[in-house]
Amino acid sequence: MALPRSQREDRKQLLTHPRDTPTLRPYAVTPESAFPYLIWTLALMETSIRPARESDAVDIADIYNPYVLGTCISFETEPVRAPEMARRIGETLGSSLPWLVAEASGGVVGYAYASRWKSRRAYRHSVESSVYMNPAHTGKGVGLRLYSALIEALRASSVHAVMGGIALPNASSVGLHERLGFKKVAHFEQAGYKEGRWIDVGYWQLLLA
């Protein structure tokens, strides 16, 4: 369960500026007010991040295909079947790039992976990153944990530049990228056409030290 946005903002301020909180509203701690925090904490505690396996392909395709078929977030237009998804996972892991899944209650609830940005040799330290959550599990901090883990895995490798391409508008993806320090570096107008309309694509970039 997500915290109300106002409480999430207050929580963020408390964590970021512990001594600078004169404008915060004081909370009377009651069982009712503590309940969302308890659920949120339990949800985060029971979610684990681990490397993907080819056997996750069915779960990953189940998360991805509704975005393919029902939104302009993915520019693919045909559902990806499990064998093809397994091939993609194997190809990524075989290229020494990370593919991670978030698992809760025994099921995959989200995934993130990196792919080569371009094939020519001088681009070898650049990747494109992607992240998809099961909509039932968004807004709980899991996407942030998952994408942070991907960035850390890339930081530990020889990757220098991470590019995130976002079909616009997409407030949650833009928010997630900027939360992790990505900066907008490009905006291509009408680069895609899907569901009867032209779609702009923005690129956000994170340089790793």
Ligand SMILES: CC(C)(COP(=O)(O)OP(=O)(O)OC[C@H]1O[C@@H](n2cnc3c(N)ncnc32)[C@H](O)[C@@H]1OP(=O)(O)O)[C@@H](O)C(=O)NCCC(=O)NCCS
């Ligand atoms: C984008 C996505 C991965 C975010 O995952 P999530 O689990 O919902 O995100 P979290 O709850 O961990 O939130 C992390 C941060 O993202 C941002 N964010 C999340 N939802 C947001 C929203 N609706 N509006 C603005 N920012 C939002 C915030 O900065 C948030 O940090 P905060 O909680 O400190 O404010 C998820 O919404 C998703 O799968 N969307 C559909 C697929 C997609 O768009 N993938 C990206 C393709 S480019």
